[in-house]
Amino acid sequence: MTAAARPAHRDVWLLIATFLIAVAGLIYELIAATVSSYLLGDSVRQFSLVIGVFLSSMGLGAWLSRFVERPVAGFVWVQISVAVVGGFMAPALFFAYAYLSAVGPVLFGFLAAVGVLSGMEIPLIARVLEDIGAHRFRFENVLSVDYAGALIASLAFPLLVVPYLGLMSASLSFGALNLAVAGVSLWLFRNESSWGQRIAWLLALVATIVALINSERLLSVTEAELFEDDIIFSETTSYQNITVTQFRDRTRLFLDYSIQFDSLDEYRYHEMLVHPALGMVPRRENILILGGGDGMAAREVLRHDDVKNITLVDLDPRVTELFRDHPQLSPLNDHALSDPRLDIVNKDAWQFVESDDRIYDVVILDLPDPKNLALSKLYSSEFYALLTERIGVQSVIVTQAGAPLFAREAFWSIVKTWEETRNPVNPKAPLSVLPYHGYVPSFGEWGFVMVSPMRLRDRMPALPEGLRYLDLAQWRSAMQFSPDMARKDVEANRIQTHALIDYYMDGWEQWFE
CATH class of the missing domain: 1.20.1250.20 (MFS general substrate transporter like domains)
Known part of the structure; x- marks a missing residue:
């Protein structure tokens, strides 16, 4: 040069x-x-x-x-x-x-x-x-x-x-x-x-x-150092960090370093999420699961022999691939993701519900906690309004709703959001909203909310045989809330305000920060 x-x-x-x-x-x-x-x-x-x-x-x-x-x-x-x-x-x-x-x-x-x-x-x-x-x-x-x-x-x-x-x-x-x-x-x-x-x-x-x-x-x-057990899988995808750990026969899934399940007690969570809803409806032919890419909720749904079709929508294809194909992980869901009755759709839940025109007997929301805007929108009144257009007169929607003890305001905000959602079958009457909870050692007391156009509170679910945690006695107690988990006056969660995020973050910080 x-x-x-x-x-x-x-x-x-x-x-x-x-x-x-x-x-x-x-x-x-x-x-x-x-x-x-x-x-x-x-x-x-x-x-x-x-x-x-x-x-x-x-x-x-x-x-x-x-x-x-x-x-x-x-x-x-x-x-x-x-x-x-x-x-x-x-x-x-x-x-x-x-x-x-x-x-x-x-x-x-x-x-x-x-x-x-x-x-x-x-x-x-x-x-x-x-x-x-x-x-x-x-x-x-x-x-x-x-x-x-x-x-x-x-x-x-x-x-x-x-x-x-x-x-x-x-x-x-x-x-x-x-x-x-x-x-x-x-x-x-x-x-x-x-x-x-x-x-x-x-x-x-x-x-x-x-x-x-x-x-x-x-x-x-x-x-x-971050995880107690041996790491058998770790990968960062376009959507999140996925880590799976194992100690002896105990397997745990972490998404973005937050625990999603522990194989030692996940049956408690998934039995409470799935079976009350499926046990309330007269027909269980067509089921929609939003989230639940680990296949555990689908495993519980398949306990019901009259189920003909399950559509599972999970954003991250890597999660569903792992729990369908990995030799150490697919047995955890009894190979549910390979069942011919199940169709996997890797898509944003909002986009799927917005574009889908089918009517479902049961809709199960097994979504991560609402700790950011992308997740909070799936707990909003606007999204719930879309969901109610996908159910019939005797259909049921159920969502996991976080910890009614650790994040009390967040739990009751989800309940109130459902209560303010329009009933598509009878616009003059509110939806029937039934909050309940169960104890999962990995998470503590954990809450759920069931919703339907038909009255829920006086109905007893028909439960399949072989459940390890849920029975009718447990179901009766699940609808009772102690004073420290009792209802509080909170705002509904809307796209414009996202009140749920602050309730969620403040609740967990109060206990663990």
């Missing part, structure tokens, strides 16, 4: 570097937001806090860049620093959660540092372009390339980065990307770089490569 050609190559490289650092910067922000929503819950709150802290820190970084006297050297130091801080952010967050049980301060400390460093990048690049006489590259060109990089990152994160790299490897991989930017910049501007920068870059590169090679081992060490 000649002396005359070098400035043009530098100009082009700095625009390429702008694109690459924009991609890396947004990926770090998305990793922080995703990890915080996994570990701290309430994705709306966490994403809002992450975006606010990151953007304000970028503003501070842009202001601090004016004090950098040598922009080329400053840009290289920023790239090395952001590679280390951003690259090791996800490993540090998981280790903090596993060993310190206090991820918040670590999260926002790393996020603020990455934000400050990211905020310094564009002003420094603009100054370097000006110093090398790149007058044809206007500042708006730099911003355009920066915004294009952010777009690519936002598209790649859910489609490529999370499914194929996972959060820990992604963090380290984009740290390596920043180091690559620093390395090329050191070479192109080698007359303005120092040995100190080269040594720091080499040390950071070695540390990042070693960590990246051992990322699976790092993840295993962290997960071993």
Whole structure:
């Protein structure tokens, strides 16, 4: 490369570097937001806090860049620093959660540092372009390339980065990307770089490569501390983190690090969810299950011989694949997901109900707890109104409704939401709403709500033989609530307000924070 050609190559490289650092910067922000929503819950709150802290820190970084006297050297130091801080952010967050049980301060400390460093990048690049006489590259060109990089990152994160790299490897991989930017910049501007920068870059590169090679081992060490039992499966999909643990004959499923079932006592939950509803209806030919990708609810439905068709709708295809095909997991549901009477649909529950026109005898909502907006909408009056259009005069809907002791207001908010939902059979009369609960050792007291156009409270369910927990005596007591779980005056859950999320988060924080 000649002396005359070098400035043009530098100009082009700095625009390429702008694109690459924009991609890396947004990926770090998305990793922080995703990890915080996994570990701290309430994705709306966490994403809002992450975006606010990151953007304000970028503003501070842009202001601090004016004090950098040598922009080329400053840009290289920023790239090395952001590679280390951003690259090791996800490993540090998981280790903090596993060993310190206090991820918040670590999260926002790393996020603020990455934000400050990211905020310094564009002003420094603009100054370097000006110093090398790149007058044809206007500042708006730099911003355009920066915004294009952010777009690519936002598209790649859910489609490529999370499914194929996972959060820990992604963090380290984009740290390596920043180091690559620093390395090329050191070479192109080698007359303005120092040995100190080269040594720091080499040390950071070695540390990042070693960590990246051992990322699976790092993840295993962290997960071993997070979970009591041996991990037999762990994967991050486009929708969630799936972890399955096992100790002897005991298997547990965790989604986003929250327990979904323990094979030691899951029968209590699923018997209470399924059999009162199926036992109330005169016909059980056509059943809809929303959620329940582990197949346990479907297993209980198939105890009833007159069931002809089950439609199971679960968003994440990886969950239904695992519990249909995995040799250690499919026996837990008695291979229910392979039953010819069952049809699996991997689709958002709202979209499915909105587009479906069938009438069901029983609808079972085996959905995760409403800890974010995406889940809370499936407990809203608007969604419940859609569901009631899919049932007949003698049909029943049942939903899991959380812990009436730990999240008391949340439970009764779900009850009130159903009570305010229009009865499609007789609009002048309310729906019959029956709350009940049962004890599941893994969760504590757990609540359910059954709904129908027909009166429910005076009916006794016809239960199949061979149940391990539920009988008629247990059913009678299930409808009684002790004073500390008794009804409270709460708001219904609507799309406009999402009162349920605050009730849910406040309840669990009161007991466990």
